[in-house]
Amino acid sequence: PVIAIFASGNGSNFDALIAAKLPMRVGCLICDQADAPVIQRAQGHHIPVQLVNPRDYDTKAEMEKAILAGLSARHVTAILLAGYMRIIGPTLLAAFPRRIVNIHPALLPSFPGRHGIEDAYRAGVTKTGVTIHFIDAGVDTGPVIAQQAVAVLPTDTVEQLANRIHSVEHTLYPQTIRQLIEEGVL
Ligand code: GRF
Helix, strand or coil: CEEEEEECCCCHHHHHHHHCCCCCEEEEEEECCCCCHHHHHHHHCCCCEEECCHHHCCCHHHHHHHHHHHHHHCCCCEEEECCCCCCCCHHHHHHCCCCEEEEECCCCCCCCCCCHHHHHHHHCCCEEEEEEEECCCCCCCCCEEEEEEEECCCCCCHHHHHHHHHHHHHHHHHHHHHHHHHCCCC
């Protein structure tokens, strides 16, 4: 497959996906934040970057049409979201049915949304984790592909918990994508 990775920020999951040398070609990075560190990471790997500024478009549909044009030009067949902080709209969903995978730093359906780690920490749960799932029209909903639990220790600060969750992400995401590719799902 030819994969596009969508990211808005740091890009540690982007790096983990690249470092795993998966049996796929990374056709491009789609990024909506001009100053995101993930852009330099992509450039370091000679992966083309398509920067899309939401302010350049009147509607989400128009922005997604511009993204789609870039994806088609690069023959992209599937999308991996890695910290992309926007809801995917009907235009992209229709173009990539069951071909868009997301990673979320909590055990969905618990603690969806932008602050999955902090929300779980504040709720005082003893167990949270990481979810890999196909996306649908909702926020952090859609069929779950894989989950891994992470214990919340009584002594944990939210930073310590976040670090453990991120290190689980960096193995679970590549491992799950490898399996999907080997099974012919992606
Ligand atoms: C990760 O925690 C991921 O689960 C969430 O956004 C974060 C992205 O981190 N969706 P990074 O940019 O990959 O370092």
